[in-house]
Amino acid sequence: MTGPAQSMAYPWLVVAILMVAYVLSFVDRQILNLLVGPIRRDLGISDTQMSLLMGFSFAIFYSILGIPLGRLADRWSRRGLIAAGVIVWSLMTSLCGLARSYGQLFLFRIGVGVGEATLSPAAYSMIADYFPPERRATAISVYSMGIYLGSGLAFLLGGLVIKFAVAQGTVTLPLLGDIRPWQLVFFVLGASGIVFSLAFLLVREPPRRDVGAAGSHVPLRAVVAYLWRNRRTVLCHNIGFALIAFCSYGIGAWVPTFFIRTFNWKAGEVGIVYGLIVGVFGCLGILFGGWLTDRWLRDGRTDAALRVGICAAAAAIAGNAFLLADTGTLAAVLLAPSVFALGMPFGAAPAAILAIVPNPMRGQTAAIYLFIVNLIGLGVGPTAVAVVTDHVFADDLALRWSMLIVGTLANLGAIALLSAGLKPYRETVVRARSG
Numbered sequence: 564m565t566g567p568a569q570s571m572a573y574p575w576l577v578v579a580i581l582m583v584a585y586v587l588s589f590v591d592r593q594i595l596n597l598l599v600g601p602i603r604r605d606l607g608i609s610d611t612q613m614s615l616l617m618g619f620s621f622a623i624f625y626s627i628l629g630i631p632l633g634r635l636a637d638r639w640s641r642r643g644l645i646a647a648g649v650i651v652w653s654l655m656t657s658l659c660g661l662a663r664s665y666g667q668l669f670l671f672r673i674g675v676g677v678g679e680a681t682l683s684p685a686a687y688s689m690i691a692d693y694f695p696p697e698r699r700a701t702a703i704s705v706y707s708m709g710i711y712l713g714s715g716l717a718f719l720l721g722g723l724v725i726k727f728a729v730a731q732g733t734v735t736l737p738l739l740g741d742i743r744p745w746q747l748v749f750f751v752l753g754a755s756g757i758v759f760s761l762a763f764l765l766v767r768e769p770p771r772r773d774v775g776a777a778g779s780h781v782p783l784r785a786v787v788a789y790l791w792r793n794r795r796t797v798l799c800h801n802i803g804f805a806l807i808a809f810c811s812y813g814i815g816a817w818v819p820t821f822f823i824r825t826f827n828w829k830a831g832e833v834g835i836v837y838g839l840i841v842g843v844f845g846c847l848g849i850l851f852g853g854w855l856t857d858r859w860l861r862d863g864r865t866d867a868a869l870r871v872g873i874c875a876a877a878a879a880i881a882g883n884a885f886l887l888a889d890t891g892t893l894a895a896v897l898l899a900p901s902v903f904a905l906g907m908p909f910g911a912a913p914a915a916i917l918a919i920v921p922n923p924m925r926g927q928t929a930a931i932y933l934f935i936v937n938l939i940g941l942g943v944g945p946t947a948v949a950v951v952t953d954h955v956f957a958d959d960l961a962l963r964w965s966m967l968i969v970g971t972l973a974n975l976g977a978i979a980l981l982s983a984g985l986k987p988y989r990e991t992v993v994r995a996r997s998g
Contacts, residue, residue, distance in 0.1 A: 581682075585682065589714050606665050607665075621679075650760050658753075661746070688926045692772050704909070707913075719835055771922055771923075803981035809939050810944070810974050811906075811940065813947055821963060821966065824960060845903070853914075855867070866985045875906075879905050880971055
């Protein structure tokens with residue numbers, strides 16, 4: 564759709580709208596991490612139960628439904644699919660504010676995951692059709708900034724709202740009665756998403772690049788067969804990057820609670836400080852990772868994305884030093900490079916997997932990638948930290964050691980798998996280019 568001489572203004576506008584959708588999705592997803600204390604108190608649940616709300620309840624259906632929704636993205640209107648998903652997850656976020664029991668909140672979190680599963684497979688596919696290969700990692704990185712802008716806003720705005728709401732006490736709303744501060748946060752976020760869905764009226768569905776005579780109706784079995792033929796590449800890539808996500812989600816989910824338990828910070832204070840760190844350094848990390856990947860690709864390093872992932876995992880191990888800090892201020896300063904490092908691969912990784920599959924397979928391939936990354940990273944990461952805290956140390960104040968153990972082991976595994984995948988990935992790129 565966009566030749567070298569054509570203006571790139573509209574494709575970047577589409578990326579901006581998709582990024583805002585991703586921001587809202589991550590605000591809805593991550594706000595729960597700041598609300599551990601009040602939700603545990605009101606619903607009477609443990610760290611492990613809370614971690615299932617943070618990760619598993621959301622990730623299981625987000626991951627599983629991503630595959631059929633990715634197939635829809637390969638066949639139908641990607642714009643319409645995303646707009647419908649925004650409305651669904653926003654309604655479910657609002658319903659989280661009505662939950663009166665753990666079971667209800669668990670079900671509504673599943674609903675949020677179902678809605679959000681529509682976004683990334685379709686967004687990756689659209690961006691790949693708007694941008695040439697040597698610019699995709701940067702474009703997808705800009706879209707993926709939504710991860711860190713959304714997480715940062717979840718903590719920053721959530722912290723501000725919590726401080727305000729706590730000062731006001733219980734709020735009484737028409738028809739709903741008395742509302743706790745944490746419930747009010749969900750209502751505000753849900754309403755914001757529904758209003759934003761109108762922005763997709765500005766988005767045009769791009770023509771699909773490089774679609775041959777077979778069209779875009781490729782059955783899932785053909786996609787699986789293609790990926791199986793390249794299984795060493797796909798498994799090393801997907802699981803390697805999933806382990807980085809395991810560390811990112813696992814540690815990130817518990818950072819606010821770490822500051823509250825270890826340094827006696829208030830939730831509002833943590834939200835503001837952590838929100839700024841995530842919003843600034845996470846975005847810088849993901850942009851740097853995308854830029855570095857495209858730079859290395861132009862230099863002829865076809866395995867650039869995997870090399871970026873290896874560098875990120877190694878830097879993240881060193882970045883875990885924030886967990887050993889003696890003061891909250893020092894921990895916050897040391898947290899910044901950790902967030903930067905863990906952000907680096909999140910634009911490079913999807914661009915790399917899209918580069919080795921035909922266009923009609925991109926939505927489904929992206930969905931399979933997201934299935935693995937989110938099931939391992941989001942579904943298991945937060946719970947792994949909680950299980951170590953609850954059942955190995957049996958001490959809430961040992962949270963820092965649980966985070967350190969889980970984060971270090973996950974990143975070591977990522978380095979091993981991504982390193983093993985360098986040669987297979989290069990070979991797959993050669994085969995993909997030759998036909």
